[in-house]
Amino acid sequence: MMFVSNLESIKLRLASTEEILDWSYGEVTKPETINYRTQRPEKDGLFCEAIFGPTKDYECYCGKYKKVRYRGVVCDKCGVEVTKASVRRERMGHIKLASPVSHIWFLKGVPTRIGIVLDISLQKVEEVIYFISYIIIDVNEEAKQEILEEIEDEYKTRVKAAKNEVKRIEKNEKKQEKLLKEKLDELKDAFKKAKDELASLTLFKVLSENEYHRLALKYGEVFEAGTGAETVKDLFEKMDLDQEIKVIEEDLKVKKSVSDQKSMLRRLKLLKSLRKSGVRPEWMFLDVLPVLPPDLRPMVQLDGGRYASSDLNDLYRRVINRNNRLKYLLEINAPDVIVRNEKRMLQEAVDALIDNKMRKGTTTQASTGGRRLLKSLADMLSGKQGRFRQNLLGKRVDYSGRSVIVVGPKLKLSECGIPKKMALELFKPFVIKKLLEKELAYNVKTASRLIEDEGDEVWASLEEVVKEKLVLLNRAPTLHRLGIQAFYPILIEGEAIQLHPLVCTAFNADFDGDQMAIHLPLSKNAQEESKQRMLSSKNLLKPATGDPIAIPTKDMVLGCYWLTKVIKKGKGEGKIFKDRKEALLAYNLGIIDIRAKIKIDKEGKLIETSAGRIIFNETLPEDFPYQNEIMNSKNIKKVIGKLIEDYNDGIVEILDNIKKLGFEWCTRSGITWGMVDLVTPKEKPGLIKEAEKKIKEVEGYYEEGLLSKDEKKTQVIEIWKNVKTEIEKLVPKYISEGPVYDIVDSGSRGSWSQPVQMAGMKGLVANPAGEIIELAIKDSYKEGLSVLGYFSSTHGARKGTADTALRTSMSGYLTRRLVDVAHDVI
Incomplete structure (x- = not known):
């Protein structure tokens, strides 16, 4: 058996067809999953017991062999091995594809690995794989040379014939020369075109369908071309990596352009890597498709008798259906057009299974209605909800809980309010111990039953257990040390955690629906460390600056x-x-x-x-x-x-x-405020009138050509800025007494810019590009914005919201990368 502790390192690499078959326990040939009558897996289907193992521990499909004594026996009737049902999480199957398909990661990944090996662009590789274009797979150099000689002979013959014809038609020497020159130029161009066309027929050249048909008629014996993944796979099978590397190294010795050298070095690096790791390039194509163990893509029966199924089952079903249809078409020798279309559809089905998001424009959607994308194998691995971050790197903690937070104004700084039911679950082992000590229960089972009944003696024991114990509270995102702090729990009624108002700044918490996680340090050392270092009353300063952080707000x-x-x-x-x-x-x-x-x-x-x-x-x-x-x-x-x-x-x-x-x-x-407390300065209409007058003058200068457009805009903006500055001075004077003044002047909430916008004027706003719009919003919120003013202000509001979301995700991703890099240091 393999243990994680025995592993020194893990290497990911491409699997060959033989390796995939080696993993497999059988071929899946039918798209069926579970029989709707018997509710049992279909034979040779995606949940087949003969391939993936029994659904019940130590029991075969037909029931002939039951119980552990038949372990390892393969039933001669149904073909199921008698073993544990957990093997359905480990055993893989396979689908034998009627035609090879490319792996989308190596085709569409940036840079395209298949494209680098062939030394052609991603677009051209895609055209070949999806049956739009053809690729030359073989060139007969002898036939090419023969045709070239034939063309040269024909050119010479035609030149001779042209000279004779001109002499026969035209007697005038000057006209004769002119006509001969025209004819010879025409022949020369045709000869050059034919020669270049023939020279361009090189290995790995991609031809459009029209080009292919035209050139095949002319030079059919010179080259051989094909289309689809099968063709490219054949090319890769014939490829000698050592020879290719040798050729590139020789070519690099000859001076070439920087871009050519760059692409050659990239190709050389990839080919050397393939050779070093013992991977063949044709393994980037799949003849055999591995099938994930069924318990990793389950089907669950719902209350109404319907089934909820993993998206992978739908994606596998599409692959099997198309594969079976292609097999049938090949058996009956269907027309090439139909076969090619079916091969393309099979390629697309496998692409969707491996990575549905990578397929541009043609993503596969759920058949259950709506426009939901089906989750492919790559989606199960990648991202926050993927296998790596969710299951392998993600930690789930015992003795922890989560609830909404509410304010606890009567709490002491080092206390937090914990709902009784939550505390009972968190401190359960300690409560059990206390019940046993008090001889209220004689074993863990009866103590657990007492706890479930929630009797008075249980709550009394909980009160005793909680004394002098500390719990940790954490609010995500934990962006600094004070995102996790220790508190003495106070048992409260209700469902929400109560938080002291002074620690809100450190947690960046507010009470509009925020949630916090609670953890219980179990050992004495952990409790002691929490008391010495993490207690909220010992974390009053901001780690970044040393300023007080537990201050009233x-x-x-x-x-x-x-x-x-x-x-x-x-x-x-x-x-x-x-x-x-x-x-x-x-x-x-x-x-x-x-x-x-x-x-x-x-x-x-x-x-x-x-x-x-x-x-x-x-x-x-x-x-x-x-x-x-x-x-x-x-x-x-x-x-x-x-x-x-x-x-x-x-x-x-x-x-x-x-x-x-x-x-x-x-x-x-009893401080409160209303619309009456926001007084608009009497001087405002006069200031705006004066500003409009000045703007008219500026516009007059602009129309006369005395100012450029940019100068006009700058001056208009300056005029409105001066008006806003004047109003900013006036508003505090008009509301120098009253609740609005007290709220702003105390620093408890807001700043003077807000009353200025509410009672004075909104002023200038910027557009999404960050440029100031020269049409200022003259109204205040109290007066109500005009239609134009309203739409101008929505610019900034929308941009602000979008920027916040983008900035948060970018800074979060940077933090994650820094943490990942520093893992060894920490």
């Missing part, structure tokens, strides 16, 4: 901003307090507004602050400098950076307190 920032913003003429403005406690007492008694400007004594000095700022500072350590400024995202980031630097131990609690404070005051602030 969105609602949390907005809450802190609103709380620490000082307003004019607030209740109790100007009041002076002895210390923070007195100020907070006054706020609690309703004497002052939380955002009113007040003064408090700070180390013998009076400082202007607000009750809100005092409340914010209560979340910070006592010895931390008093933060007497508005807490927008920038300032919060600065504060947290300083806290991480100086107060490493208590930082997690501080972060949780800031989060809690932010959410609370965002809720209590």
Whole structure:
């Protein structure tokens, strides 16, 4: 038996007909799969038990031999070997083709291997293989020389005859010369054409059908030509690789053009590689087609009695049907046209089986309706869902789960909420151990049954098991180290995983349907490593830059901003307090507004602050400098950076307190906004009128020829840019108070460009080529876009979406290649 550990290396190479027959356990001659009455495989069909092995362990097809004692016996009645049913995953069959066909990878792959061996282009090789053109397979040099001599003799005879004829017709010497020259030129051209035509008849030259028929009539005995894969295969069989290599090496010594040398070197490299690996070029053609084991292309019965079948069965069925029809046509000596067409169809059927996507224009589609492409053998191997990446390189992990994520605002930074049912499945072995320890069950079987019943004692045991254990959460794509972090699980009701809001930035997660995977580190060492290195509370800095990454965002920032913003003429403005406690007492008694400007004594000095700022500072350590400024995202980031630097131990609690404070005051602030909050500047119509006036002037200059088209476009764009800049300055002034200003100024969401587009004007947009369209969109979203403006803006929106998809796939592929290359290093 072959074990993976015994293998030193694996080499992929072409298989000869003998090797394919050696793999095979029998010939598949019928396209049938399963008998609709008996529900058993058809004999000699694609699921035949005599070829591929029994469908039931140690039982032949007819039932004569049953049980393991008859292992290895071949039934004399049905021909099935009594063995395990698992051999149906290993045993291959074969189809004996009535005519050889080419392997599509070596024909249409870039560069075309068959084309390189023949030294002709892909297009010409395809024409020969698909019976459109002919290829010269033999040239009789003696006959060629004889015909050349005959042509020369005929030319001399005709020249003599022409001279005599001219003398007879024309007596005037000058006219005689002119007429003779015309006649001789005509003969010379005809002679040259015939000579060149004959010289062009060389080995491997491709002729169109018309050329072939014309030249065959003239020089039938000089050359022999054929068409189809059979012809090219015969050529390859006769080819002596050593001789071909010798000829190319001799030719390379003679000076040739760079392109000729390049093609010769490419051909030489391929021929030497074939010789070195012991592969014959004719193996690129198939006389015998291997048939995949049936359990790798299964047919499954559905509830309604219908069958779901692998696409490969359809593709094999087409090959067998066409092959059987071709055999019949050859037996009855059908006309050449019909036989050739059937051979071409067989070639196309085999192409579709091997690689359906490689066939340009003529892909084979499913017969079940729709326009779905059938999955060929190559599709089963290639791509993300293929055998290599999905099964061989892909890893499936035990003790893992997956669910949608929701926000857990009450969680601590190092915690995550895990649904009880998910946790029970993840921690099952530990729960079983706990149940056995408590003597609630006496063996694994009864403990498993208790778990299935989900009794109170099971949930109690689960609570005990989960304590002090860590789980890993991962969100794909894992683009940096913080894509996987460790958390202490908190058991919750429901089906979704709860995630702490501060770790969302590191995971690049949001709560619009994102999913996350959960893994359980099993050993003590794994748990310890998770605690020391992967715990979310120990991964507060971004690995790339060292900046804080677990920082409040969105609602949390907005809450802190609103709380620490000082307003004019607030209740109790100007009041002076002895210390923070007195100020907070006054706020609690309703004497002052939380955002009113007040003064408090700070180390013998009076400082202007607000009750809100005092409340914010209560979340910070006592010895931390008093933060007497508005807490927008920038300032919060600065504060947290300083806290991480100086107060490493208590930082997690501080972060949780800031989060809690932010959410609370965002809720209590009641911040919201509507259309009324977006005020369009009064100056806008005047600015646009002035711009249009300037543009008219520019267009006038252009029409007079004072400006080129490009200069006109540049000036128009510049005018609109200036208008947009003016409006950008005006919009914040008009909405300097109110929720929109607070949301943007706090840095919790958006930027000023968005209110400018909503209340001011959309401005200039670019087309898909990246060029700025000179027709600016004058309207704002509040006013509503014109038809022209709407269509101009769709350009950018569509391009943005397409670019995002393309960029993501390209960067993902680059990452994959880098990881594959660095496998040995890691």
